Amino acid sequence: MSSPMKRPYLTTLSLTPENQETPIHFINGTVDDQLFFRRNHFSYPPISNLNYWLPIKGFVLSPQWVSLRDLMKMPSKTVKAVLECAGDKRRYFEPKVFGEQWGKGAISQGYWKGVPLRVLLEQAGIREGAKEVVVEGHDFGKRTDTDSIHSFTRSIPIDKALHQDTIVAYEYNGRPLTFKHGFPLRLIVPQWYAMASVKWIRQIRVIESSFEGPFQTVDYVYYPNKENTEGAFPVTTMNVNSTIQKPLDMAVLDTGKHKIEGIAWTGGGYITKVEISTNNGENWSETKFSSDTENGYGWVKWVYQWLAAKKGEYTILAKATDSTNRVQPDTPFWNRKGYGYNAIEKIKVKIE
Numbered sequence: 001m002s003s004p005m006k007r008p009y010l011t012t013l014s015l016t017p018e019n020q021e022t023p024i025h026f027i028n029g030t031v032d033d034q035l036f037f038r039r040n041h042f043s044y045p046p047i048s049n050l051n052y053w054l055p056i057k058g059f060v061l062s063p064q065w066v067s068l069r070d071l072m073k074m075p076s077k078t079v080k081a082v083l084e085c086a087g088d089k090r091r092y093f094e095p096k097v098f099g100e101q102w103g104k105g106a107i108s109q110g111y112w113k114g115v116p117l118r119v120l121l122e123q124a125g126i127r128e129g130a131k132e133v134v135v136e137g138h139d140f141g142k143r144t145d146t147d148s149i150h151s152f153t154r155s156i157p158i159d160k161a162l163h164q165d166t167i168v169a170y171e172y173n174g175r176p177l178t179f180k181h182g183f184p185l186r187l188i189v190p191q192w193y194a195m196a197s198v199k200w201i202r203q204i205r206v207i208e209s210s211f212e213g214p215f216q217t218v219d220y221v222y223y224p225n226k227e228n229t230e231g232a233f234p235v236t237t238m239n240v241n242s243t244i245q246k247p248l249d250m251a252v253l254d255t256g257k258h259k260i261e262g263i264a265w266t267g268g269g270y271i272t273k274v275e276i277s278t279n280n281g282e283n284w285s286e287t288k289f290s291s292d293t294e295n296g297y298g299w300v301k302w303v304y305q306w307l308a309a310k311k312g313e314y315t316i317l318a319k320a321t322d323s324t325n326r327v328q329p330d331t332p333f334w335n336r337k338g339y340g341y342n343a344i345e346k347i348k349v350k351i352e
């Protein structure tokens with residue numbers, strides 16, 4: 001009997017903190033823990049499930065301390081969602097930007113089960129005038145820009161916090177969260193880039209102002225301008241995007257039939273169309289979807305049958321469109337910190 005793969009097969013960008021991406025051609029339906037990319041700002045936190053209580057406090061009528069046991073008895077919900085790091089594909093920006101040089105594999109998809117954040121907030125009773133919900137992680141450390149210690153803490157606007165599919169998750173693909181992906185509790189904010197999905201929740205706090213922590217106001221902000229903060233705006237929902245999984249970039253293939261395959265996803269609506277060009281954009285053809293398009297917040301799998309009759313070098317492009325009529329742009333939206341890359345997907349192959 002062949003045994004299942006025992007080790008994660010991930011490409012390492014850094015080990016402390018651990019930042020690793022998924023070889024994109026390995027991804028199929030859902031991404032299991034062994035293949036799930038890892039993105040951390042700090043070392044893993046010292047944490048155990050013994051005596052784990054979740055505080056829900058701040059601008060509420062009756063602050064709550066919920067034990068894990070009680071939390072698991074509350075109404076729950078399972079949400080299929082793509083998690084994509086805002087820095088996914090960063091290495092393709094020109095000019096280059098600082099930050100982890102992610103390729104195309106800082107993305108995953110799976111089923112998250114948990115308690116809607118709304119249920120917890122309603123239990124605590126949100127006070128009139130509440131503006132944001134701040135979620136703090138158990139991990140902490142020094143940032144490179146200051147000497148002070150920070151925890152990984154992020155906020156979401158109150159309406160997103162009350163959205164029925166924003167959940168405090170304790171299971172992934174039918175099993176308890178693994179430690180590296182946020183055990184015992186993790187926020188899941190579908191449609192937003194994954195920085196919003198805070199791992200190892202330490203506390204949830206309702207505030208009546210705007211949260212100003214460095215992971216909110218320094219990082220995860222689009223700075224379109226190299227030198228100043230002109231035109232800056234926060235990173236929120238995912239852009240419409242696609243990735244070619246097969247063939248591999250720079251593959252050498254025989255003449256004949258080849259399947260071009262990949263995924264497409266969006267943070268707004270659902271994917272309506274993915275087009276392929278095998279001649280660097282001169283002609284485009286529509287691909288077929290091999291999965292549902294309106295599948296919660298998941299990605300779409302698409303496929304295109306290509307007949308490579310002639311030998312030579314080919315530039316293959318993929319371009320996704322979503323139901324809000326957003327299309328992948330020809331040129332990426334360059335920003336200083338390199339977030340949200342979604343220019344038309346491109347690979348090269350050689351037919352011999």
Ligand SMILES: Nc1nc2c(c(=O)[nH]1)N[C@H]1C(S)=C(S)[C@@H](COP(=O)(O)O)O[C@H]1N2
Nearest residue numbers: 037038039040041085137152194195198199
């Ligand atoms: N507590 C905590 N939550 C976090 C982070 C972190 O460093 N600490 N990183 C965020 C970012 S930027 C991403 S892309 C995702 C990565 O989740 P993963 O490591 O499970 O893939 O978690 C988010 N939640």
Ligand SMILES: [Mo]
Nearest residue numbers: 039085086195
């Ligand atoms: Mo991220």
